Structure formats: C-alpha cells, structure tokens
Amino acid sequence: MNTNLARIIFSLAALLAAGSTPAMASSSLVANKQVQANDLNIGYAELGPANGQAVILLHGWPYDINSYAEVAPQLAAKGYRVIVPHLRGYGSTRFLSKDTLRNGEPAALAADVIGLMDALKIDRAVLAGFDWGARSADIVAALWPERVKALVSVSGYLIGSQAAGQQPLPPKAELQWWYQFYFATDRGRAGYAKYTHDFAKQIWQLASPQWQFDDATFERSAAALDNPDHVDIVIHNYRWRLGLSQGEPKYAALEQRLAQGPTIGVPTITIEGDANGAPHPLPETYASKFTGPYQHRSFSGGIGHNPPQEAPGEFVKAVVDADHLH
Numbered sequence: 001m002n003t004n005l006a007r008i009i010f011s012l013a014a015l016l017a018a019g020s021t022p023a024m025a026s027s028s029l030v031a032n033k034q035v036q037a038n039d040l041n042i043g044y045a046e047l048g049p050a051n052g053q054a055v056i057l058l059h060g061w062p063y064d065i066n067s068y069a070e071v072a073p074q075l076a077a078k079g080y081r082v083i084v085p086h087l088r089g090y091g092s093t094r095f096l097s098k099d100t101l102r103n104g105e106p107a108a109l110a111a112d113v114i115g116l117m118d119a120l121k122i123d124r125a126v127l128a129g130f131d132w133g134a135r136s137a138d139i140v141a142a143l144w145p146e147r148v149k150a151l152v153s154v155s156g157y158l159i160g161s162q163a164a165g166q167q168p169l170p171p172k173a174e175l176q177w178w179y180q181f182y183f184a185t186d187r188g189r190a191g192y193a194k195y196t197h198d199f200a201k202q203i204w205q206l207a208s209p210q211w212q213f214d215d216a217t218f219e220r221s222a223a224a225l226d227n228p229d230h231v232d233i234v235i236h237n238y239r240w241r242l243g244l245s246q247g248e249p250k251y252a253a254l255e256q257r258l259a260q261g262p263t264i265g266v267p268t269i270t271i272e273g274d275a276n277g278a279p280h281p282l283p284e285t286y287a288s289k290f291t292g293p294y295q296h297r298s299f300s301g302g303i304g305h306n307p308p309q310e311a312p313g314e315f316v317k318a319v320v321d322a323d324h325l326h
Contacts, residue, residue, distance in 0.1 A: 027069065027220075028066055028069055028220055029045045029065045029066050029068060029069045029072060029084055030045060031043035031044055031045050031065060031084075031085075031086055031091050031092045032045060032046070033045070033046050034092065035116065035119045035120060036096065036119060037112065037115035037116045037118065037119040038111060038112060038115035039095055039096055039097070039100050040088055040093055040094065040095060040096065040112060040115070041093065041094045041095075041096060042085050042086065042093045042112070042115075042116055042119075043085070043086045043091050043092025043093045043094075044065075044083055044084060044085035044086065044116070045065055045072065045082075045083075045084040046081070046082065046083055046084075047072050047073055047075075047076035047081075047082045047084075048075065048076030048077075048079065048080050048081045048082045049076075049079060049081060050081060051081070052076075052079045052080045052081035053079070053080055053081065053125075053126065053149070053323065054080070054081045054083060054117075054120075054122045054124070054125040054126070055075055055080045055081065055082050055083070055125060055126045055127075055128065055319060055323075056083045056084075056085070056113065056116070056117070056122075056125045056126070056127050056128070057071065057072060057082065057083070057084045057128050057129065057133075057308070058085070058087070058113070058127065058128070058129030058130075058132070058133025058134070058136055058137055059084075059086075059087065059090075059129070059130070059131070059132075059133050060129070060130050060131020060132040060133045060134070060305075060306070061131055061132050061203075061234060061237075062196075062199070062200035062203055062204075062222075062225055062234075063131070063204075063221055063306060063309075064086065064090055064091055064221040064223075064224035064225075065084045065085070065086055065091065065224070066217075066220050066221045066224075066309070067130070067221070067306055067308050067309045068082075068084050068308050068309075069309070070308075070309070070312035071308045071309075071312045071315050071316050071319075072084050074312065074313075074316045075316055075319060075320075078316075078320065080126075083116070083120065083122075083125075085112075085113075085116055086224060086227075087109060087112070087132065087133070087136075087233075088102075088104075088108070088109065088112055088229065088233055089102070089104070089227050089229045089230040089232070089233030089234065090224045090225065090227050090230060091223075091224040091227060093227070094227075094228075094229070095229060101236075101248055102229050102232035102233050102236060103233075103236060103247055103248055103251075104232075104233040104234060104235075104236040104237030104238075104240060105236070105237065105240045105247035105248075105251060105255065106135055106136070106139060106159075106160070106237075106255075106258065107139065107247070107251035107254040107255050107258065108247065108248065108251055109132060109135070109136045109139075110135075110136045110139035110140050110143070110254075111251065111254070112136075113127070113136055113137070113140050114140060114144060114147065117147060123147070124146070124147055124148065124149045125147065125148065125149060126148075126149050126150045126151075126152070126319060126322060126323050127140060127141065127148055127150075127151050127152070128151070128152035128153075128308075128315075128318075128319050128322075129152070129153065129154065130154035130155070130271075130305065130306060130307060130308065131154070131155075131278070131305065131306075132237075134153045134154045134155060134156075134158050135158040135159065135160075137151055137152075137153055138151070138153055138157060138158050138159050138264060139159055139254075139258060141264045141266045141268070142159060142258070142262040142263070142264050143254060143257060143258070143262070145264075145265055145266050148266045149266070149267075149323065150266060150267040150268070150269075150322040150323050150325060151264065151266050151267070151268040151269070151322065152268070152269050152270075152271065152315075152318050152319050152322050153268065153269075153270050153271070154270075154271045154272070154273075154305075154307055155270070155271075155272060155276070155280040155281065156270040156272070156281060156283060156286040156287075156289075156290075156296070157264070157270075157281070157286035157289040157290070158281075159258050159261065159262070160241070160258075161255065161258060161259035162240065162241065162242075162243045162255075162259075163259060164259075165241040165242055165243065166242060166243050173279065176278070176279040177279055179199075179203070179238070180238045180241065180242065183234070183235050183238040183239065184238070184239055184242060184244055188235075189231065189235050192231055192234065192235065193231045196222075196225050196226075196230070196231065197219075197222045197225065200218075200221075200222055200225055201218055201222070203278075204218065204306075206277050206278070207276070207277050207278040207304055207305035207306070208273075208275065208276075208277060208303075208304025208305050208306055208310060209275060209277045209304065210275045210302030210303075210304060211275075211302070211303075211304050211306070211309075211310050213309075261289070263288075263289050263290070263291045264289060264290050264291065264292070265290075265291045265292040266292055267292055267293040267294075267322055267325035267326060268290045268292065268293070268294050268295075268322065268325075269294075269295045269296070269297060269318045269321060269322040269325065270283065270286070270290070270294075270295075270296045270297070271296075271297050271298075271299060271307055271315070271318060272296070272297075272298055272299070273298075273299045273303030273304050273305065273307050273310065273311070274298060274299065274300045274301070274302065274303055275302045275303055275304045276303075276304050276305050277304055277305065278304075278305040280305075283296050283298075293325045293326050294325075295321075295325065297314075297318060299311050299314055
C-alpha cells in the first residue's frame with residue numbers, strides 16, 4: 001500500500017475512534033460529557049483512546065473549548081486521551097448549588113482542574129492552556145506537581161496575587177487593562193451583561209489583531225458565553241485581582257502560597273505569539289520561574305493571543321514535545 005495513503009487511512013481511523021469526523025474536527029468541538037467535580041457539573045469534550053496519556057486543554061476568556069477544535073483531534077490521532085473542559089461560567093458547566101459564590105479567583109479555577117482529574121480518575125496529565133487556562137495550568141503545576149507530567153503555557157508564568165494586582169503599572173501598560181477597570185464599575189458589569197458577544201469580539205480583535213477569523217468561528221465560541229454564571233464569574237475574576245472582591249476562605253491558603261511566586265519544576269514549554277495584543281509578560285522576565293526541563297517558543301506569522309486556534313499545528317507539536325521533554 002502507498003505509504004501516504006496508509007498514513008491518511010490511519011489518521012481517519014484514529015479520528016473516528018475519537019468520536020469525531022474530519023469535518024467535525026475542523027469545525028467544532030462538542031462538550032459531549034458531563035461529570036460532577038467539587039462545586040460543579042463540568043461539561044467537557046473527550047477524544048482519543050481511554051487508555052492514552054491524558055492531555056487537558058484549558059481555554060481562556062472570552063473563548064471556549066473550540067479554541068482546540070483542530071488541536072484536540074490531532075492529539076487524539078496521536079493516541080492521547082484529550083479532555084477539553086468548559087471553565088466555570090462557560091458552556092455546559094454548571095454550579096451544583098444556587099448558593100455557591102460565583103467565584104472567579106485563580107485558586108478556584110485551578111482547583112476545578114484537580115477536581116476534574118479526580119472525578120475522571122486521572123492521576124497525571126499533560127496540561128496546556130492560554131489566558132485564564134494558562135494561569136490555571138501554571139497553578140496546578142506549581143501546587144500539585146505530582147499531578148502534572150508536562151506543561152504548555154502560553155505567555156509563560158501567569159501566577160499572581162491580589163497584592164501584585166494593586167501595584168500601579170506604567171500608563172501604556174495600564175491602558176491594555178482598560179476592561180479590568182471597566183469591570184470594576186457597576187456600569188461595566190451592566191455593559192458586559194448587555195453586550196457580552198460584542199465585547200468578546202472586540203477582545204478577540206484587540207488580542208489577535210492579525211487573526212482573520214470569520215463570524216461563524218466567533219459565534220461558535222460566543223455561544224458558550226451565554227452560560228447563566230458567565231458574567232458573575234468574569235466580573236468577580238477581575239475585581240478579585242484588584243482587591244475589590246474577596247474569594248472563599250477554603251482557597252485562602254492556596255492563594256497565600258501563590259502570592260509567594262512559587263517556581264514550576266515540571267517539564268515545560270512556554271509559547272508567545274509574535275502579534276499578541278493582550279497584556280503579557282516578556283519571556284525573559286519569567287524564564288527563571290521554570291526550574292525543570294524548559295523551552296520557550298515564539299510563534300511567528302502574526303500569531304496573537306490564542307495560539308491553539310491560530311497555529312494549531314505548532315501548538316500540537318509543543319504539546320507532544322513537552323510530553324517528551326526531559
């Protein structure tokens with residue numbers, strides 16, 4: 001049999017085994033499963049063999065699991081068990097109780113990842129993420145390193161604290177955080193609630209100014225923002241950073257550890273796009289935070305804030321390489 005033909009047949013078979021088709025893989029991810037974990041019923045997509053090395057892909061704000069619509073099936077075709085959860089406040093993820101604080105603090109989001117792994121009986125996983133997802137992946141790798149085989153983090157080390165969030169930045173840097181200050185006001189909360197999709201599209205355009213996504217691509221992800229808890233989670237997250245909202249006592253000890261800026265010792269590849277329009281640290285400022293096997297990669301060609309969707313092939317390679325980094 002022709003070698004190329006054999007390779008194509010193998011790839012198609014792997015995609016079908018993952019519960020997807022090539023057309024679906026290139027168009028959308030569906031959160032086809034739900035699992036109870038901690039305070040949540042988490043909606044997630046799962047692809048690939050159940051006995052494969054687990055890879056958990058974490059999206060950011062204001063995106064959704066479709067940031068990995070091309071990455072996930074490619075990893076599944078390579079034999080990985082790929083888990084792509086909706087964060088709290090997105091898609092089909094729901095709180096179990098109406099009385100639970102709609103908490104967006106970083107420790108809570110990271111604890112959700114551990115809860116998901118426990119619920120799915122995953123001892124160790126490769127974690128990869130961008131934006132909020134990268135921050136959660138960083139935190140899990142720093143506080144629960146025994147649960148992380150390898151890490152891929154867009155924009156590197158994103159662990160912070162309320163104290164750090166209250167320190168003033170130069171005006172140019174503060175300007176990039178305009179929405180954080182907007183969300184600190186009642187008008188900002190009302191505006192985000194009223195214009196959620198319009199707001200999200202503007203963030204996509206500002207964060208990835210050279211990414212020519214079409215309306216269908218945006219609306220596919222924007223549907224996940226219609227979650228009833230979405231606005232509360234987003235507003236709490238940004239107000240918490242400025243010390244304007246408090247978190248939950250059960251996460252206080254974790255936040256105290258994070259405020260010390262813990263190092264990350266698991267094998268790690270950090271990524272930065274050459275056209276990232278969102279606030280992000282320079283790679284040289286965080287390299288020393290990664291004390292284990294480490295590489296940094298710059299994605300060129302106008303890649304912005306969402307590398308898994310803008311450069312899926314390169315992102316897949318980073319995940320596979322991180323898994324074998326030593």
